[in-house]
Amino acid sequence: MAKADTTSLARNSGGAIPFGYMTLIAVLTACGLYAAFIVAPEERAVAQQQLAQEIADENRAFCETFGMRGRTDEFRACSEQLAIIRHKQADRDRAAEAGIL
Structure with a gap:
């Protein structure tokens, strides 16, 4: 009887992945795909919208400091x-990051 138990153990542990691990891998893969294809683009869009709003607020605050009201040619x-200026600064930052500056 003991011999039958050891052979069945050897047969069951012969490289097969237990069902629990396969389920865990499937769940983690599903969560990763959900995050990559559903959540990430939405978060990226929200972040870009927030950045655009912050830049608009900075522009308004800076330009109005010098008496340029919104919706005027001077403000534009x-x-x-x-x-x-922001674009040139971003170029300088990228160059410094690459070790050029």
Whole structure:
């Protein structure tokens, strides 16, 4: 009888993945796919919208400091110049990160 028990144990542990581990892997994979394809794009869109709002608020605060009210040509020009400054700063940051500067 003892011999039958050891052979059945050897047969059951012969490289097969237990059902519990397979279920865990399936659940973790499903959660990862959900996060990658459903949640991440939504969060990215919300973050981009928040960034755009923060930049608009900064532009308004900066340009209004110099007497340029919103929806005027002067305000538009001020906002465009600030966008150029931000772009150049981002270029400098990328260059520094790459070790060029």
